[in-house]
Amino acid sequence: MGPLIPNGVITGDWDFVIALIIGIIFGFLLESSGFSSSRNIVGVFYGYNFVVLRVFFTAVIVAMVGLLYFDYFGWLDLDKIFILPTYLTPMIVGSVIMGFGFVLGGFCPGTSYTAIAIGKLDALVFTVGLFIGIFIFSETFPLFQDFYYSGYLGNVTLTDVTGIPAAWFAFAFTIIALASFWITMVIEKRVRKNITEYKF
Amino acid sequence: MNKNYIFLTILMILLAAGTLFLDNRKDNYQIKPEVLLYEIIQPTRYVTTDQVAKMIIDKDPTLELIDVRSPEEFDKFSLTNAINVPLDSIITAGSQDYFGLPGVKVVFYSNGDICADQAWVLTRRMGYKDTYVMKGGLNRWIETIIQPKEPPQEAPYTDFELYQFRKGAQIYFTGAEIESTQVKKKSSVKVRRRKKTVTASGGC
Numbered sequence: 265m266g267p268l269i270p271n272g273v274i275t276g277d278w279d280f281v282i283a284l285i286i287g288i289i290f291g292f293l294l295e296s297s298g299f300s301s302s303r304n305i306v307g308v309f310y311g312y313n314f315v316v317l318r319v320f321f322t323a324v325i326v327a328m329v330g331l332l333y334f335d336y337f338g339w340l341d342l343d344k345i346f347i348l349p350t351y352l353t354p355m356i357v358g359s360v361i362m363g364f365g366f367v368l369g370g371f372c373p374g375t376s377y378t379a380i381a382i383g384k385l386d387a388l389v390f391t392v393g394l395f396i397g398i399f400i401f402s403e404t405f406p407l408f409q410d411f412y413y414s415g416y417l418g419n420v421t422l423t424d425v426t427g428i429p430a431a432w433f434a435f436a437f438t439i440i441a442l443a444s445f446w447i448t449m450v451i452e453k454r455v456r457k458n459i460t461e462y463k464f
Numbered sequence: 465m466n467k468n469y470i471f472l473t474i475l476m477i478l479l480a481a482g483t484l485f486l487d488n489r490k491d492n493y494q495i496k497p498e499v500l501l502y503e504i505i506q507p508t509r510y511v512t513t514d515q516v517a518k519m520i521i522d523k524d525p526t527l528e529l530i531d532v533r534s535p536e537e538f539d540k541f542s543l544t545n546a547i548n549v550p551l552d553s554i555i556t557a558g559s560q561d562y563f564g565l566p567g568v569k570v571v572f573y574s575n576g577d578i579c580a581d582q583a584w585v586l587t588r589r590m591g592y593k594d595t596y597v598m599k600g601g602l603n604r605w606i607e608t609i610i611q612p613k614e615p616p617q618e619a620p621y622t623d624f625e626l627y628q629f630r631k632g633a634q635i636y637f638t639g640a641e642i643e644s645t646q647v648k649k650k651s652s653v654k655v656r657r658r659k660k661t662v663t664a665s666g667g668c
Contacts, residue, residue, distance in 0.1 A: 272593075325476060332483040431483040438480035442473050 266340035291378050300379040302370025302386060309367045311455040314448035321441040328434045342430075352415035369393070494589050503588060510599040511571055513608045514626065517633040520544050528570045530562060532583045543573065543605070544637075551579050554586055563592040573598035573605075609633045 268274050297319045298304045307313025334340040366372055369390045371379060376394065379387030405412070423430045503509060519527040520543065529546035531538050538548040549559045551574075563570055570587070572580035572595065580597045587595050598605070607613075612630035615623040634640050 325480065329476070329480050329483055332486065333479075336486045431486060434483050435480045438476055442476060445469075445473070 265338070266334070267344050270344045271341070290374070291381070294375055295378045295382065299375040300382050300384065300387070302379070302384075305372070305375060306367055306370045311451050312459055314452055317448060318445055321444060325434070325438045325441045329438065332431060332434055347419040347421060349419050350415075350417040351413065352417060354412055354414060495591055500585070500588060504585070509584065509596055511596045512599055513605045514629065514633075516543070516571060516573075516598050516605075517609050517637070518629075521633065521636050526567055526569050528562065528565070528568050530570055530572050530583070532572055532574045532579045537575075541602070543602075546573075549583075551583055554583050555590070560590075563587050563590075563595065568594065570595045571598050572596070574601050576601045576603055610638060 265271065265273065269276050269278065294300065298315055299319070304313050304315050308316045331340065331342060335342040362372070369376075371387055371390050373394060376387045376390045380391060417425070421430070422428070422433055516527075516529070520529075527545075529543050531542050531546045531548045532551045532554065533548075534550055535548055538546075542548065547562060549562060553559055570592070572583045574580040574583075577597065577600060580601060584595055584597045600607075608630055612627055612634055615627055
């Protein structure tokens with residue numbers, strides 16, 4: 265049956281409607297997971313709050329295993345879904361920059377908007393900076409255009425690159441994620457004992 | 465320790481382990497036999513040689529001609545911008561890229577109807593839309609476009625219009641010369657000079 269638009273179940277005009285609905289649900293879930301607080305988010309770097317890691321790992325493994333079952337039941341054809349093209353080096357550099365922004369600012373772009381929605385001033389400043397950054401990036405783009413498009417691997421998945429079936433990756437990643445849940449729970453308890461200025 | 469966490473952890477591990485045992489075999493999607501039967505008997509799946517000729521002349525970007533004959537035959541003669549996908553390789557992965565492009569009409573042709581029809585049924589069963597068969601194939605192409613016959617004198621006017629179009633298409637495809645209704649060759653004028661007759665001038 266799925267994906268709905270490539271298979272002609274619904275037309276491409278539904279793009280924005282679906283985007284709006286998913287956006288509302290995503291924003292709601294971010295806010296209800298506590299992602300609108302920069303303390304919760306950066307807690308993962310200091311070891312007192314691993315909610316970010318747990319929420320995102322849960323989302324990843326549930327979606328990953330779920331999609332494999334969907335594909336098996338014929339509800340969603342995984343050969344037809346869009347796969348983001350891989351630019352290896354720029355992606356590594358970009359994620360390092362993103363990580364620095366994350367720990368310095370306390371938000372990622374999505375969570376900063378949910379934080380604005382509930383009236384956080386630090387998030388407002390963060391998004392102003394975000395747009396200044398986007399502006400500078402756009403204006404200076406020709407300077408590092410070559411680097412931006414380097415290391416192109418195409419629309420590949422790990423299965424395409426390694427030849428190992430997707431199910432093995434899903435299983436391995438699930439084990440890693442679940443193990444990290446239990447390990448971080450222990451770390452959290454120990455770190456929180458030593459923090460006195462902030463109550464949990 | 466929360467009991468729910470233990471339960472969810474075990475459930476997730478089981479579900480993930482379950483994916484390892486999923487059969488990778490894919491059920492190939494096919495359209496329903498009733499739908500296929502209905503579409504096979506529709507005349508709309510055919511395009512005439514005239515329509516194809518018009519689209520080629522108009523350089524219609526939505527037309528994609530697929531020649532399902534063998535590569536040897538394709539090399540000898542093919543229509544303008546046709547792609548050669550022999551019938552036996554029509555369901556290979558490489559050929560699939562030609563079908564199902566949005567807004568593109570795929571037109572199959574062979575020498576007659578049969579091979580093109582088979583290609584149409586195969587691609588239609590795989591679920592590709594906007595596929596057509598050139599009615600009569602290249603035999604009909606030769607009859608109508610390359611060597612059009614003039615309709616009899618009592619034929620309706622539309623037949624003559626069609627004939628005019630085919631004549632035009634013939635010129636486009638073969639580079640035949642335009643026949644004009646005027647006299648074909650101008651007889652060259654030969655100037656005959658009369659020999660000057662010598663007249664008697666005086667007799668002295």
